[in-house]
Amino acid sequence: MRPRVWAPRADRVELVLADGGRVELEPRDGGWFEGGPELGHGDRYGYALDGGPPLPDPRSRWQPDGVHGLSAVDDPETHHWTDDEWTGLERLGGTIYELHVGTFTPEGTLDAAIDRLDHLVDLGVSAVELLPVAEAMGERGWGYDGVDLWAVHHAYGGPAALRRFVDAAHRAGIGVLLDVVYNHLGPEGAYLDRFGPYFIDDHSTPWGPGVNLDGPGSTEVRRFIVDNGVHWCAEHHIDGLRIDATHHLRDRGPTHVVAELVAALDVVGRGDGRRRWTIVEREQAELLPLRAPEHGGWGVDARWGDDLHHALHAHLTGERDGYYAPFGALADVATVLRRGHLPPGEALTPDVAPERLVTCSQNHDQIGNRPGGERLHHLAGIRPAMAAAAVVILGPGTPLLFQGEEWAATSRFPFFCDTQDADLADRIRAGRHAELEPLGWSPDDIDDPLDPSVFAAARLDWDEPARPPHREVHDWYRALVHLRRSESGLGATEVSVEVDEGARTLVMRRGRLALLVNLAEVEAALPVQGDLVVANGPVDERAGATVLSPGCTAVLRLPSTATRCGGRRSLD
Numbered sequence: 366m367r368p369r370v371w372a373p374r375a376d377r378v379e380l381v382l383a384d385g386g387r388v389e390l391e392p393r394d395g396g397w398f399e400g401g402p403e404l405g406h407g408d409r410y411g412y413a414l415d416g417g418p419p420l421p422d423p424r425s426r427w428q429p430d431g432v433h434g435l436s437a438v439d440d441p442e443t444h445h446w447t448d449d450e451w452t453g454l455e456r457l458g459g460t461i462y463e464l465h466v467g468t469f470t471p472e473g474t475l476d477a478a479i480d481r482l483d484h485l486v487d488l489g490v491s492a493v494e495l496l497p498v499a500e501a502m503g504e505r506g507w508g509y510d511g512v513d514l515w516a517v518h519h520a521y522g523g524p525a526a527l528r529r530f531v532d533a534a535h536r537a538g539i540g541v542l543l544d545v546v547y548n549h550l551g552p553e554g555a556y557l558d559r560f561g562p563y564f565i566d567d568h569s570t571p572w573g574p575g576v577n578l579d580g581p582g583s584t585e586v587r588r589f590i591v592d593n594g595v596h597w598c599a600e601h602h603i604d605g606l607r608i609d610a611t612h613h614l615r616d617r618g619p620t621h622v623v624a625e626l627v628a629a630l631d632v633v634g635r636g637d638g639r640r641r642w643t644i645v646e647r648e649q650a651e652l653l654p655l656r657a658p659e660h661g662g663w664g665v666d667a668r669w670g671d672d673l674h675h676a677l678h679a680h681l682t683g684e685r686d687g688y689y690a691p692f693g694a695l696a697d698v699a700t701v702l703r704r705g706h707l708p709p710g711e712a713l714t715p716d717v718a719p720e721r722l723v724t725c726s727q728n729h730d731q732i733g734n735r736p737g738g739e740r741l742h743h744l745a746g747i748r749p750a751m752a753a754a755a756v757v758i759l760g761p762g763t764p765l766l767f768q769g770e771e772w773a774a775t776s777r778f779p780f781f782c783d784t785q786d787a788d789l790a791d792r793i794r795a796g797r798h799a800e801l802e803p804l805g806w807s808p809d810d811i812d813d814p815l816d817p818s819v820f821a822a823a824r825l826d827w828d829e830p831a832r833p834p835h836r837e838v839h840d841w842y843r844a845l846v847h848l849r850r851s852e853s854g855l856g857a858t859e860v861s862v863e864v865d866e867g868a869r870t871l872v873m874r875r876g877r878l879a880l881l882v883n884l885a886e887v888e889a890a891l892p893v894q895g896d897l898v899v900a901n902g903p904v905d906e907r908a909g910a911t912v913l914s915p916g917c918t919a920v921l922r923l924p925s926t927a928t929r930c931g932g933r934r935s936l937d
Contacts (some may be wrong), residue, residue, distance in 0.1 A: 366438045369399040370412050370422060371585050372560040379433035381419035383409035383435065395585070396561060402601055412560075420556045421513055423589070427524055428500045432554025436516075436825075444528040448535035453639030454604050457667055457857075458720040459491025460758065461542065461765045461845045463728055466498060468778070468823040469768055475517075479533045481827070488771055488839075489846035494607055496729060498527060499546070502553035503783025505820045506735065508544070509609065510782065512552025516595055524601070526843055531602045533807035537553050540604040543597055543643065547590050547622075548613035552793075555782055561585065564763040570613040578616040587622050590826045595624045598633050598641050605642030605666070606630070612648040623654065625665040642666045644723060655717050670722035670762060672701045675754045677726050681745040681884075695871060695884075699862040702760055702873060719860075724762030726753035728772050729778060736801055736811040738779030738823065740770065747773050747834060748916040751841050751901050752882045755918050758845040758871065759880050761860045762879045769825045771842035772835040779812045781820040792817050837901070844899040848920065852878060870913075879921045883913035895921035912928035 368380045373396025376849060379387040380401040388411075390398035404410060406918045409429075419435060419493035421428060453510030462485055464819060466842045470477035475498075485493065499511030504520045520869035531541045549572035550557060557563040568575030576590075578797045597603040608623060616622050623645065630641040643665040645654050650672075656662025679692035691697075705722050722736075725731075727741050727750075742750035750773065758764045780797065784790055793815065796806055829835040849855055861874040869884040872893055883889040890910040897904055902917030913919060 366404045366408075366440075367413075368401045368404065368410065369381040369397065370416060370560065371395075371397050371422075371589075372412070373582060373585075374559065374561055375414040377415050379413040380681060381411040381435070383415050386661065387413060388727050394703065396582075404438045406443055408438045409435040410438070411435045414559060416601075416762070419558065421554075423502075423557055423560050425513050425516050426596075428513050429519055429691055430590070431519060432502055432512050434498055436513075437776075439524045441524075441528070444525060444532070446532055446602065448532050448602060451535035451538075451639070453604075453634070454540040454642060456494055456720075457763045459641065459850060460489065460678070460761070461723065461763065462493045462781075463496065463725075463765055463767045464493045465496045465507070465729065465768060465823075466518075468776075468820070469825060470827070471824055473520065473824070475522045475530040475660070479530055482533055482537045484541065484830075486537050488843055489540065489850050490527070490766070491850070492542050492604065493534065494542040494544060494765070496590065497544045497546055497609075500554075501551050503785070505817075506782040507729065507780065509546050510553075511546055512551045512554040512556070514545075514550075515596055526893050527601050527870075535602065542605045542644070543601075543603045544605055544607045545594065545597070546607060546609040547593075548576060548610045552789055553786060563589070568615045570610075575613065575615055578614060579618050583692065584616075590622055591626045591629050595629050595633055598630055599637075601723075602639075603641075604639065605644065607644040607646070608665075609646055609670075610648070611645045611654065617661055621663050621808075623665065624658055626627070627664045628658075644668065652717055656719055667721045667723050667763060670705060670724050671731075672705075673698070673724040673757065673760065673762065674726055674728070674731055676701045677756065678731070678741065681741070681749045681753060684744075695864045695866050695869060698756065698871065699864045702756070702860050702862045705762070719761035720763045724757050724760060724764040725765040725767070726750070726757045727767045730765060732767060732778045733780050736806045738777035738778070740767075740774065740777060742773045743777065746916075747838060748901065748918075749884060752836060752884060752918040753915075754842060755845055755880055755920065756871070758842075758849055759855075759873070759875065759878060761875070764849070770831040772827060772839040774825055774835075775824055776823055778823050779819055780814045781812075781816075781823065782814050783817075783820075784815070841899070841901050845920070848878075848898060852876065861883075874923070877923045877925065879923055881911060881913055881919045881921065883915065883917050888913050889913050890914055893921060893923075895923040898922050 372378050378390045378398040388401040389401040413419050422436040424437035427437040444510040461516050473925045497508030498517050500513035500516040500518050501511045534541050561763040562577050565577040565580045577586050626645050634641045645665050646666040646669045654663045654665045658664050674696040676692045679689040734742040830839045863872045870889045871882040879893050890912045892910050898920040900919035903914040904919050905912040
């Protein structure tokens, strides 16, 4: 590697070597500095600005000693790829599995996660979506406080471990998406602003100043973001990016930076023959990100749609605070299934298919942004959570599952982080209280995010899937995921939904499948008949109707003619 760094705020830049030696770099046009000796894989180095202490490389690929240590050279050619037969994710619509590396296994590493890929293959998911892996403060955290955005967190095993994981996933037939955060940096180890104008004062986010996408010096800041996305996909064979909170990426230029990133990833995909996907999180419900650039959009492939989660959660738990306020009726679930996560006046069109909305009944945000990180089944019970999963997995969107959901994991997923800075730790605790107390939770309800036991309790227990009731839940999820995968054309099929608010029943039809849900504590007779595919409770036929036991959910295959045949199958 030839040392090179953008540092327009410095008059003099020195390369600092592992032995403490310093070599002054030559200034170049546009605020760049370069020179010094060629560095090889594993060599440690940093940059000193105007005689100051060594700082990590803003584009560091490897921080073996964390956010305050020297950078290390990572040569991607040291990995021998074995995924030649992987042709990439062909389409959206398959089930995505959201995975947090630190709590997915007891070891909390990417290498340990490789040993659990067989579980994901058996479950039938099409892709895993890794929560952010960028280098962040301490040894544990969610990943959304990254500061070295090009480096893989040292506690997860560094960049070599990420390549091993992606390689193994591809060999197993599973794609890998990566959650990336460009809207802010974490509170510790954020040195970017010392090098250049990465942030701008006239725009703020909940985490500090906004990213400079349209002010003086923004050309290189935009290039930093676009190059970062290309780095993950080219050097680590990542199949696509989920871009966090794009509503906090203010960009008043003619082309939004996300649209630039999409175009750059298209080039990567054409180069190696593997399509790269982009999914955005955006607070606003408009379809702008999904529109083609020639129609004023960004050209992304999909957007998270939270309304289905909100409608299911509000009805099943009875919670009505905050963003749950507009929801609560079972009819709201039906409305979202028909319309998607859209504002009034907008509708899905042929160029914006339903599968371009990523939907869920649980995800890291909705579980973790509670004082104790309770999962849906902790709040509503296992049977209602299984019903919600069926609505999502067989619904019109691209379904997303959160790790452990597929067996009703006992472990919770509260917010957790790690720092040795006592003042910062106190500010984090105070901020957590300020965020949650207005929603009705007292300080005694809120887990201490700095307590190591909170992190430890979030780890999955891999003995659970073999034990009841977790085994039955896992069988349910597996059947649904495989059904979605095997049912030809399900992603493009129109959805028909009928609800009975008083009886608390829902019938969703898609093609030849009918999902029947009984949320009541008494049996329900629904005027739909077909071959039973799977159920999580006793199902019977009576007088031209399918009778569901209390709390039962079932999937039927509707007859193509008036003649019925076939037997019954239940998980019970």
